Amino acid sequence: MISSKAFTFRDNSLSPIWDKVRNGVRLTKEDGLALYASDDLIGLGRMANEVARSKSGDSVYFVLNRKLEPTNVCVLSCKFCDFAVKAGSKEAYEMTLDEMLSKLRPDLHEVHITAGLHPSWPWEFYIDMVREIKTQFPNVDVKAFTAVEIDYFSKKFKKSHEQVLRELYAAGLRTMPGGGAEVFSERVRKELFKQKIGAKTWFDVHKTAHKMGINSNVTMLYGHIETIEERIEHMLRVRECQDETNGFLSFIPLAFQPGNTGIKTRNDFTSAIDDLKTIAVSRLMLDNVPHIKAYWVMLTAEVATIALNFGADDMDGTVGEERIAHDAGAISPMELAKGKLISIIHEAGKLPVERDVWYNPIEIYPAKGTTVVSKMPYLNSVPFYHEFAPALKNIEVAPLMPSVLGRFARLGTVSAGPLSLRDFMSVSDRFDRLEYGIAVKGNAHSVLLFSKYGWSDLKGKRIGITSESSTSIELLRILLEKRHGVHEYEFVKLHPAQIQNNLSDYDAVLLIGDEALRNGELGGIPGFDQMYDLAGEWCSWKELPFVFAVWAIAKDVPAEAKTQITHSLENSLVSSAGHYAEIGREHGKRLGMDDAAVDAYLQTFRYRFGIDEHAAMAEFEMEWESLKRNNRTVPVGHSIAA
Amino acid sequence: MLESIRTRVNNGDRLSREEGRWLLQNASLLDLAELAETVRYRLNPERRVTFVIDSNPNYTNICNIDCIFCAFYRHEGDADTYTYTVDEMITRFKASAKRGIRTVLLQGGVNAAIPFEYYKEMVRRTREEVPEIHPHFFSTSEIIGMSDVSGFSIPEVLRQLKEVGLNSIPGGGAEILSDRVKKKISNKKGTSADWLGVMREAHKLGYKTTATMMYGHLEKDEDIIEHLSVIRDLQDEYHGFTAYIPWSFKPGNTPLEKIIPTYATGTRYLQMIAIARIFLDNFPHIQASWFSEGKKIGQIALSFGADDFGGVLEEENVHASANFVHTTSVKETVDLIRSAGYTPAERTTLYDIIAEYGPEEYPAAVLNSARLSVHTDAGAIMHSLPIIQAAVLA
Structure with missing residues (x-):
C-alpha cells in the first residue's frame, strides 16, 4: 500500500482515483483526464505529495551542475526555439574544447550538454568532448545529447543509434537528458517542429541507451497548442517505455515560454494552476518513474518551491547557464546558488539532499x-x-x-x-x-x-x-x-x-x-x-x-x-x-x-x-x-x- | 492535534490562539490549504473570484513618522518631495474615471503642513465632481494626523469626513499589531491600540474598512497569531471589516533592508493566506495580491482560501519605490482569474458584485497594460532578490 491515508476531497470524483493510487492500482487515461478536469487543486496536490513521500520521503534532490551549450548553430528551425541561429549569423558562437573545459569545476557533479545540430563539426569532436571532460574531471558525470542530437549524429555520420551510443558510452557517457521529447503527438509535431524527430525515433534512441546502461530523463513541453489528452497520452507512452527498460530517472514537465517564438498561446505564461496540476498529474500517472522534477529555471523558483508540495521531489540544480530559457524571456534568475536551493527546499518544509546523476545522496542539509x-x-x-x-x-x-x-x-x-x-x-x-x-x-x-x-x-x-x-x-x-x-x-x-x-x-x-x-x-x-x-x-x-x-x-x-x-x-x-x-x-x-x-x-x-x-x-x-x-x-x- | 482541529474547522468552530499557533508551526502546507478551503467555501460557496478596478495614487510623499520598512516617504525640504493640490488630484481622478476606474484608494504621508480642510475638500469634491469614483481614502495614520492638526478628536474627524461623503477607509498601516514589533519598525506610528482604536471608531460610525498585515520582517509566529486575534476580536464588535489582506515586506531601498535583505517566500505567503482564512471566521473575504507576491503565487493563493484578487492598481508608488513592480491590466486580471479556474467578477470597494464575466467577456474599462506611474523609478528590478518572480518582461 502506498499510503494508509484515507483522504476526503472537496471534489468527490477524486476519491475512487485515490483508492486506486494508494493501493498501487495503475491509473488509466480516463483517470488522467479526470484529474486534469478536477478543480480541486489541493486534492490533487495531497495525493501527489503522498505518492512522492512514499517514494522519496521528505527528500528533495538537487545536483551541483552546470549546463554547457557548445554552439547555438543549428540546422533546424523549430518554432518554439529562439536560441538556435544559422551558421554565419552574427549571433552564432562555437566553443572550443578548451573553452568548454574552462567552464567546469571539480566540485560539480553533473555537466548537462546540449547543443545546436552543427552542420560541420566532426564526430570525433563529440567523442573528445565527453572523454576529455571525464578525464579531466572524473567526479563530473556527463549528461549529454538529446535524442534529437543522437539521431542527427546517426544520420550525419552514418552510424546506427546503437553504434553512436556505444562509442559515446566508451568515451564515458552515462546519462542523457530528456529534451527533444516535446509532446509525443504527430499533430503537434507537424504543426510546430516538423523537422524534428518524432516519438518513435525518440523512444528508439532512449530504449537503446537504457539497454546498454545509459540512464536518461524525459521531458514534456506543455502550455502551447497541445491538448490535455495529448499530455496524458505523452505520460502513458513514457510509462509504457519505462515498463520495458526501467531506464528513466526523472520526468520533467517544462512550461512553454512564448518569448519571441511567435507561437500564439492563450496567455503569455502558463497558469500557476496548470503548472502545479501538471506536476501532480505526472506524479500520479507515472507510477514507475522514480522522480518528478520541478525545473525551476522554466517554472520560476517561486512556483517550483510550491511544486515541491505537489509531487515534485527534485529541483534540478545550480545550473550555471540557461541560455535557451533565458533568451525566450525566462523570468528566473540565471543562477541559483546551492545555498539558495537549500533555503528554498527548507521553506517548502522538505529535506535538501545533494545527489549525483543517479540520485545517490552525497550530502543532506x-x-x-x-x-x-x-x-x-x-x-x-x-x-x-x-x-x-x-x-x-x-x-x-x-x-x-x-x-x-x-x-x-x-x-x-x-x-x-x-x-x-x-x-x-x-x-x-x-x-x-x-x-x-x-x-x-x-x-x-x-x-x-x-x-x-x-x-x-x-x-x-x-x-x-x-x-x-x-x-x-x-x-x-x-x-x-x-x-x-x-x-x-x-x-x-x-x-x-x-x-x-x-x-x-x-x-x-x-x-x-x-x-x-x-x-x-x-x-x-x-x-x-x-x-x-x-x-x-x-x-x-x-x-x-x-x-x-x-x-x-x-x-x-x-x-x-x-x-x-x-x-x-x-x-x-x-x-x-x-x-x-x-x-x-x-x-x-x-x-x-x-x-x-x-x-x-x-x-x-x-x-x-x-x-x-x-x-x-x-x-x-x-x-x-x-x-x-x-x-x-x-x-x-x-x-x-x- | 491536527485531527481535532480539522473536526473543529469542519464544525465551524472558532480556533483558539493556541490552535492557530500550532497550525502555523506544524501543519503541512496542504493541510493548511485543505482547512482554508473548507472555510472559504463555507463563507463564499461560489467558484468566483472578485476584483476591483482601482488606482492607488498618493497626494504627498512628505511624512514625519519614519517607518524603517518604507522606501516611499520624504522629509520636508528633501529635493524630491511633492504635495498635490485638491484641484490637481480631482483632475487626475477625472482622467482615471474616464479610463473606467471605479475606486481610488488614496493615501499619503503624514504631513503636518496640510490642514484638515484639505482632506474634507478632497472627499467632498470627489463625491460631487467625480461621482463614478468611490473614494477609499486615508489610512489610520493620516486620520490620527488630521486629529493632531485640527485638534478634533478621532471620532470627530471621522464624523466630519463621513459628513462630506467618506464611507470606507483602507486598512493599511496595521503592519503587525504586536507592540513588540511595531516599536522596532514604526516607533512613531503609534501602538496597535491606536490602529485598532481608529478602526473601532470608524466601524462604530458605519464605515467599512479592510485590515492588512505586513509580514516577513521582525515578527515571529506568535506575533502573527496576535495580529489575527486582535482583528478577529474587533470584528466581533461591529463587523466593519470587509476583507483581510496580508502582504510581505519589500526591503528594497528601505532602512530595514540591512537587517532583512530578502523577501519572504511564496510558500510563506500561502501559509499567511491560509492561516488567516482558517482563523478569521468572521471576515467575509480574504484578498490575494498578485501585485505584492507575483501573478503565479497570486493565482495559487486562490486555492489557499483567498476569494478576491484585489485591484488592478492603475497607479501605485509605494512598492514601486522599493523597486518592486508588477504591471497588469484589467484584461490580464480577468485572464489570471479565469486561467486559475474561477469566474471573474468585478466588485465595488464594499464587495458588492458589479458584473460576472463569462468566457471571452471583459469589463468595458480598457486600460493600458502599463500603469500611468508618475513617480515610479522602476529602474533596477529585483536587484538583490533573485527568488521572487520579477516583472513580466514580455
Whole structure:
C-alpha cells in the first residue's frame, strides 16, 4: 500500500482515483483526464505529495551542475526555439574544447550538454568532448545529447543509434537528458517542429541507451497548442517505455515560454494552476518513474518551491547557464546558488539532499532543529513505515541505503533509523538502541551471494559487492574466512546504478535488499550456479538469528521527537501485523512478487528484539572484532564503472 | 492535534490562539490549504473570484513618522518631495474615471503642513465632481494626523469626513499589531491600540474598512497569531471589516533592508493566506495580491482560501519605490482569474458584485497594460532578490 491515508476531497470524483493510487492500482487515461478536469487543486496536490513521500520521503534532490551549450548553430528551425541561429549569423558562437573545459569545476557533479545540430563539426569532436571532460574531471558525470542530437549524429555520420551510443558510452557517457521529447503527438509535431524527430525515433534512441546502461530523463513541453489528452497520452507512452527498460530517472514537465517564438498561446505564461496540476498529474500517472522534477529555471523558483508540495521531489540544480530559457524571456534568475536551493527546499518544509546523476545522496542539509529519520527503501522494512507519520513537522524522513545511512549517522546529519548492525557499532556511543530492528533466523532471501564457484573455490576470486551494503559485507568476510577458511579474495564495489554493472565480469556477486530479492525470485542470475543465503549460512553455523539492522536514535534528539518516533514505529508494527500481504502489495508488485510471496517473505523477519537477537549481535561483534584483530580485512576496491 | 482541529474547522468552530499557533508551526502546507478551503467555501460557496478596478495614487510623499520598512516617504525640504493640490488630484481622478476606474484608494504621508480642510475638500469634491469614483481614502495614520492638526478628536474627524461623503477607509498601516514589533519598525506610528482604536471608531460610525498585515520582517509566529486575534476580536464588535489582506515586506531601498535583505517566500505567503482564512471566521473575504507576491503565487493563493484578487492598481508608488513592480491590466486580471479556474467578477470597494464575466467577456474599462506611474523609478528590478518572480518582461 502506498499510503494508509484515507483522504476526503472537496471534489468527490477524486476519491475512487485515490483508492486506486494508494493501493498501487495503475491509473488509466480516463483517470488522467479526470484529474486534469478536477478543480480541486489541493486534492490533487495531497495525493501527489503522498505518492512522492512514499517514494522519496521528505527528500528533495538537487545536483551541483552546470549546463554547457557548445554552439547555438543549428540546422533546424523549430518554432518554439529562439536560441538556435544559422551558421554565419552574427549571433552564432562555437566553443572550443578548451573553452568548454574552462567552464567546469571539480566540485560539480553533473555537466548537462546540449547543443545546436552543427552542420560541420566532426564526430570525433563529440567523442573528445565527453572523454576529455571525464578525464579531466572524473567526479563530473556527463549528461549529454538529446535524442534529437543522437539521431542527427546517426544520420550525419552514418552510424546506427546503437553504434553512436556505444562509442559515446566508451568515451564515458552515462546519462542523457530528456529534451527533444516535446509532446509525443504527430499533430503537434507537424504543426510546430516538423523537422524534428518524432516519438518513435525518440523512444528508439532512449530504449537503446537504457539497454546498454545509459540512464536518461524525459521531458514534456506543455502550455502551447497541445491538448490535455495529448499530455496524458505523452505520460502513458513514457510509462509504457519505462515498463520495458526501467531506464528513466526523472520526468520533467517544462512550461512553454512564448518569448519571441511567435507561437500564439492563450496567455503569455502558463497558469500557476496548470503548472502545479501538471506536476501532480505526472506524479500520479507515472507510477514507475522514480522522480518528478520541478525545473525551476522554466517554472520560476517561486512556483517550483510550491511544486515541491505537489509531487515534485527534485529541483534540478545550480545550473550555471540557461541560455535557451533565458533568451525566450525566462523570468528566473540565471543562477541559483546551492545555498539558495537549500533555503528554498527548507521553506517548502522538505529535506535538501545533494545527489549525483543517479540520485545517490552525497550530502543532506537538514534545517536547524530538524530530526532526520532514515527510511530503509526495501520491502523487508515496509512494516516499520506503514503508519510512520510523526505529527511533528520537524521530523523528516529520507530513504537511504544502509551504507549511506551509516555514513550520515557518523556525520551526525541523520538522527534515527534502522542502522546496519556494523554501523550501529561504530556510533553506539552517540546513539541509543531501540528494541526494534531487522533480524532473521534462517534464510533472509535478500542477502544473497550469487557465485560461479562453491565457497571453498572462491579463493583468489573477484567478488562484486553492492555499494548499498554495510553489515552484509562483513558477514560475507566472516563466512569466507572464519567458516570456510578462504582468506584471499578481492572485493570490488559495484556501481550504485544497477543498470551500469556488467555482472558477468565477476566470479561472485553480493546483492542485498530488493535487488537480491528480485534476482532470487527469478531463480538466480544466469551464469552464477550457486546462490547462497548469507543469513541462512550464519544461522545454521551459529544456531542464532542474524541481525542486519537495529533501530537507533541519536542521544541528542529532543525528548518529544524521540517519543514521537518510537510511538510511530510501534503504531506501524502493530497495525501491519497480520496485514503483510496488503501493506507490501504495491512494493512486492514492483519486484514481481504476489501477495502470498510478499506475506511469506515478511513473515520470515523478526522486527522486535529479544534475548536471541542480543546474543546474535554479541556473536557478530565478537567475530568481526577477531577478524579486525587478525588484520584480515581486505579492502574494497572500486569497479571501473564507478 | 491536527485531527481535532480539522473536526473543529469542519464544525465551524472558532480556533483558539493556541490552535492557530500550532497550525502555523506544524501543519503541512496542504493541510493548511485543505482547512482554508473548507472555510472559504463555507463563507463564499461560489467558484468566483472578485476584483476591483482601482488606482492607488498618493497626494504627498512628505511624512514625519519614519517607518524603517518604507522606501516611499520624504522629509520636508528633501529635493524630491511633492504635495498635490485638491484641484490637481480631482483632475487626475477625472482622467482615471474616464479610463473606467471605479475606486481610488488614496493615501499619503503624514504631513503636518496640510490642514484638515484639505482632506474634507478632497472627499467632498470627489463625491460631487467625480461621482463614478468611490473614494477609499486615508489610512489610520493620516486620520490620527488630521486629529493632531485640527485638534478634533478621532471620532470627530471621522464624523466630519463621513459628513462630506467618506464611507470606507483602507486598512493599511496595521503592519503587525504586536507592540513588540511595531516599536522596532514604526516607533512613531503609534501602538496597535491606536490602529485598532481608529478602526473601532470608524466601524462604530458605519464605515467599512479592510485590515492588512505586513509580514516577513521582525515578527515571529506568535506575533502573527496576535495580529489575527486582535482583528478577529474587533470584528466581533461591529463587523466593519470587509476583507483581510496580508502582504510581505519589500526591503528594497528601505532602512530595514540591512537587517532583512530578502523577501519572504511564496510558500510563506500561502501559509499567511491560509492561516488567516482558517482563523478569521468572521471576515467575509480574504484578498490575494498578485501585485505584492507575483501573478503565479497570486493565482495559487486562490486555492489557499483567498476569494478576491484585489485591484488592478492603475497607479501605485509605494512598492514601486522599493523597486518592486508588477504591471497588469484589467484584461490580464480577468485572464489570471479565469486561467486559475474561477469566474471573474468585478466588485465595488464594499464587495458588492458589479458584473460576472463569462468566457471571452471583459469589463468595458480598457486600460493600458502599463500603469500611468508618475513617480515610479522602476529602474533596477529585483536587484538583490533573485527568488521572487520579477516583472513580466514580455
